[in-house]
Amino acid sequence: MTPLNVQLLLTGNELMTGDVTDTNSIVIAQALKEIGVEVYRKVTIGDDESLLKNEIISMSKSADVLIINGGLGPTVDDLTAHALALASNSKLTLNLDAEKHLQRWSIEKGAELSKANLKQALLPESAVIIPNDIGSAVGFSLTLNKCKIHCTPGVPRELILMLTNSLIPEIRALLPESPCYKVKRFQVYGLGESNLQMLIDNNFPDWPSSLDLGFRAKSPFIELKLTTRTSAGIDVLPIWEDKIQRLLGAHILAEIKDNEFSMPEHVLNLLSDRNLKITTAESCTGGLIASLMTSIANASLNFEAGFVTYSNQMKSELINVNSKTLEQYGAVSKEVVEEMALGALKKSNANIAIAVSGIAGPSGGSPDKPVGSVWIAWGSESNLQSAYFCIKGNRQYFQKAVAYRSLDLVRRFLLNISEEPFYTHKLNKS
Amino acid sequence: MTPLNVQLLLTGNELMTGDVTDTNSIVIAQALKEIGVEVYRKVTIGDDESLLKNEIISMSKSADVLIINGGLGPTVDDLTAHALALASNSKLTLNLDAEKHLQRWSIEKGAELSKANLKQALLPESAVIIPNDIGSAVGFSLTLNKCKIHCTPGVPRELILMLTNSLIPEIRALLPESPCYKVKRFQVYGLGESNLQMLIDNNFPDWPSSLDLGFRAKSPFIELKLTTRTSAGIDVLPIWEDKIQRLLGAHILAEIKDNEFSMPEHVLNLLSDRNLKITTAESCTGGLIASLMTSIANASLNFEAGFVTYSNQMKSELINVNSKTLEQYGAVSKEVVEEMALGALKKSNANIAIAVSGIAGPSGGSPDKPVGSVWIAWGSESNLQSAYFCIKGNRQYFQKAVAYRSLDLVRRFLLNISEEPFYTHKLNKS
Known part of the structure; x- marks a missing residue:
């Protein structure tokens, strides 16, 4: 099986000048890693329409999935929709779903929908919107050269919500079925990653190879994750889950399922x-x-x-x-x-x-x-x-x-x- | 005048998984900005030899200068020299300057020069080394498709020293006599990006094309940026800076220079x-x-x-x-x-x-x-x-x-x- 070729295209002058540290691609890579996908290639460019267009065309030819981040805002330097229209030889048209979203959004803000904001509803003809529950910029998807292209906002919390609610489930659906894939996640407080690792190494020298142990800093918590991809792993998961629970006691606040409490x-x-x-x-x-x-x-x-x-x-x-x-x-x-x-x-x-x-x-x-x-x-x-x-x-x-x-x-x-x-x-x- | 086209190629699996935040490209971009050069394009890939080779060939065709970062170390996943040899159709040979450097370095460390370290002296035939005063990995440069390629180490303080002492002076020498690049940045509070854009559009329909206007959200502020790259822009910058100041009044908290206050x-x-x-x-x-x-x-x-x-x-x-x-x-x-x-x-x-x-x-x-x-x-x-x-x-x-x-x-x-x-x-x- 060839793994899914997922590439990222990040856009924004601020990413080129060294004024801003790119953390969005980290967020995307981590979210993809959780479903077993590694980013294959990442390109970062400034806000330049023809550069964006050419990059989109070229990346769409080698990637199965292309996630574009940034350039969805209301100002003149937000060029993603236009560049994507050029790349896919289509026109920018008023997307009714996006317009509806913007109207709802401006009513919630108690403001008039400005012309600048309405620009955010002009999308390439075949684009389907990705909902944005907290910001003005909807995301949008379309297919070019058999590559599924998803455009996402640069505002981190909007991006995160969009990944969780829409993109990651959609990309996961492209992956082959794996009946042996199971994950248990725990919210841990009061131990750093390296101490957690040491504690587990010292207490469980016989940790089974069929269970992947992973940590992820979600300040002030560490998310501890047990992952299995094999039937042997499925069998031993409950045993080791129990051992971890007993070792860490009240340092585990909860198993993470749907709700994650602060x-x-x-x-x-x-x-x-x-x-x-x-x-x-x-x-x-x-x-x-x-x-x-x-x-x-x-x-x-x-x-x-x-x-x-x-x-x-x-x-x-x-x-x-x-x-x-x-x-x-x-x-x-x-x-x-x-x-x-x-x-x-x-x-x-x-x-x-x-x-x-x-x-x-x-x-x-x-x-x-x-x-x-x-x-x-x-x-x-x-x-x-x-x-x-x-x-x-x-x-x-x-x-x-x-x-x-x-x-x-x-x-x-x-x-x-x-x-x-x-x-x-x-x-x-x- | 076409500006110098400088591109970055970053390599390292850790950059793809979201485990590590890329700060080296920030360091490089900031050093370049100081001499008025903006990075044109940035590509990040994992440690894969053929991917590296193809990326080098492709980037060398569009860039005037290509800075490669990472992959110079002594381990098996350090592939830059080998990929560059493949890309330039040349062989890896023992570079005598690099070997000398390694011998000096190991004497200073009071250690034997290991076989793994000696691998760092195997460079493409036409490569010229860039000195590294504090680490084992020398950098090296060569020209491919008229593009000047510089390979730099991933260790941040080694990279910084190399930029300061060698690369930046060399790239500056490629620039025309009087660079017209100038930027003014202002910290703005109390207006969103789209309102700011509208306000400026409405008040200044005669905005000069020689001045780039840029916005960047830095919550709760917007950074407003005036950039010029031409002598015409240099001439009108003070006038328009003044107009912006009068339009926004106390919404401008300060011009951003070295200190940026919260x-x-x-x-x-x-x-x-x-x-x-x-x-x-x-x-x-x-x-x-x-x-x-x-x-x-x-x-x-x-x-x-x-x-x-x-x-x-x-x-x-x-x-x-x-x-x-x-x-x-x-x-x-x-x-x-x-x-x-x-x-x-x-x-x-x-x-x-x-x-x-x-x-x-x-x-x-x-x-x-x-x-x-x-x-x-x-x-x-x-x-x-x-x-x-x-x-x-x-x-x-x-x-x-x-x-x-x-x-x-x-x-x-x-x-x-x-x-x-x-x-x-x-x-x-x-």
């Missing part, structure tokens, strides 16, 4: 089931934890208030941290985060609190408390827990890591999990 | 210059504004505290919003956001406040106040301003848009700008 969704679901309210008292994360919670619809049912207390004075004035505690132990201490949590609980009438205080850097560290130090308190008034971590990385990385770590600790608390997570090996420095 | 950085810089402190009172953005501010190092100098008051009760208890105001006008109202701002100012001892209350959705809207409605208040105790907006999009889009809109309004306030931004056409619905 960390704040996991926490909000647990709070909702238990009819509990949470509050946040944030110093070094500066509102990020509250912001993650409230990015979820209906967060208001379980979240009423959060405090960003960046200065010591505000920690005292807003959430009752004793100024003597601050003086004696410093802002980054077990004592202060515990008082922050209790103060926030009292002021907000919530049942559960997260409080964090740390040194995000780049400055502000000391030999005793280096940049990256953070104390986290979490739990309820009667069962408050706290831990010290040192998380290295730049400021944004640190803030994000602390926010997710805190949410994971609350998740474990709500689930009543007693096992130690692998990431608390440095626990309780005080 | 929106919270712009605001924090202004606060810092004026020695002012800011506070936030957030309902629908749930801490996102505070989080954006505190993602910047040293934010603590101008930000001490923020309030996430999601419920009505918390708006009253934490930042003194009168419960009667909430009853009479509803949480999403001019009156409530103004009281939120004043309450937050009082509780935090800050000079400047942002307060937001809106309906992020997907539920919670009404005919009178649909999903997407938001009231924003900003300013100081003695000069508090407020405005209503309706921002359509999903929850995350809405929250992000409201956060940046608020920051932009504060930026304009601090700069004392009286002109109306284009985005306030729907201002002051009450």
Whole structure:
């Protein structure tokens, strides 16, 4: 069997000048890899109509599937539809499906459909649209020289949705049937890829060759994937799935099927089931934890208030941290985060609190408390827990890591999990 | 004058699977941009000898300069030299300069020259080496079909050194005396790509053909770029630059040169210059504004505290919003956001406040106040301003848009700008 020849054509001046790193082709390659397809060849060119046309013609002659990315926007430098019309010797006509989409899209935005936007409905005659649920640019497909050509938008989240909902299922359908192909995917938090690999290598030296083990970073999670393509693999899959589950315990948040919950969704679901309210008292994360919670619809049912207390004075004035505690132990201490949590609980009438205080850097560290130090308190008034971590990385990385770590600790608390997570090996420095 | 046609050929299986982000082509493109050369076309393929050979032959026919990156290492999947020999119908022979380099390199490393390493001295007959001061793989150049082909190593720091010391000076020497390439870039906020295009089309029907106008979305900004490649363009650039500046006014945050500030950085810089402190009172953005501010190092100098008051009760208890105001006008109202701002100012001892209350959705809207409605208040105790907006999009889009809109309004306030931004056409619905 010849494998499917899939090629990518990326277009955009910004890709040629070195101003932008191409991440879209990574997203496409990873999505294809999941269905066992490797990209054969990738061409990147600027926004030039005749160059685009010639490239499309030439690539369509060698590829079975050609995915074109970029150039679908409303401005003059968006040339994909026109170039494809030239390449396929057809005209640009008003595509009624695309027009309908644009009208719906502009109504949702509460705006008039502009002439510039309407240009996005002018597609080659034989093109069939690929829906775009979140942006103005529909994708479109047509066949040229027996090559299936798919045009996709350059906006990453629109591209991702289009891949998941339309393109990948369609390309998968071109592949030969494989009854032995099975995948199990797990959402893992709190272990990096290399640690995960080491843990599995050390614990399972007898890992069967019929099961492929794969990891994929989907920050802040790792997706762990067991894939089999043989009947031997199908037979042993349940056994090894079970072993993995027991090894990783609560580091596995869920098996990934249709719904994939984010960390704040996991926490909000647990709070909702238990009819509990949470509050946040944030110093070094500066509102990020509250912001993650409230990015979820209906967060208001379980979240009423959060405090960003960046200065010591505000920690005292807003959430009752004793100024003597601050003086004696410093802002980054077990004592202060515990008082922050209790103060926030009292002021907000919530049942559960997260409080964090740390040194995000780049400055502000000391030999005793280096940049990256953070104390986290979490739990309820009667069962408050706290831990010290040192998380290295730049400021944004640190803030994000602390926010997710805190949410994971609350998740474990709500689930009543007693096992130690692998990431608390440095626990309780005080 | 035809510009120099420079193309890149990148090779490596890791580039095809989505496991690795290609940054080398960015490095090459940026180095070329500095001498006014834009990469014309870029092809990426896996480690396959015949594919490489065919690509080299085909690219050498259209390019003046072809830079090949990768495949120079000592392992079996490093195929560049061999493919280039096939493409140029020549043999691989032991290159004495390359051999000398390898011997020196292995002595420095205190190691024996291995057979695998010696493979790196086998180059096409007519190849001339490009020195590599820090790695084992020399680069090499030869001419095929009148195209100058340069083979470069995949290790980034070796590539960078080779570009600086050898390739860029060599390519610069191929360019005509006075390159007319000039670019001006501007950071624009508050206008989408299509509106920007329309605005410019409508105001400047006489836009000169010697100036290329380009846009690039860099959320939440658009980068607007004026490029010229001719002496006519150089002449008119200052005139049109000025016209653009006058048309867009404070929508242009800065000309982009070396530093590119984020929106919270712009605001924090202004606060810092004026020695002012800011506070936030957030309902629908749930801490996102505070989080954006505190993602910047040293934010603590101008930000001490923020309030996430999601419920009505918390708006009253934490930042003194009168419960009667909430009853009479509803949480999403001019009156409530103004009281939120004043309450937050009082509780935090800050000079400047942002307060937001809106309906992020997907539920919670009404005919009178649909999903997407938001009231924003900003300013100081003695000069508090407020405005209503309706921002359509999903929850995350809405929250992000409201956060940046608020920051932009504060930026304009601090700069004392009286002109109306284009985005306030729907201002002051009450």
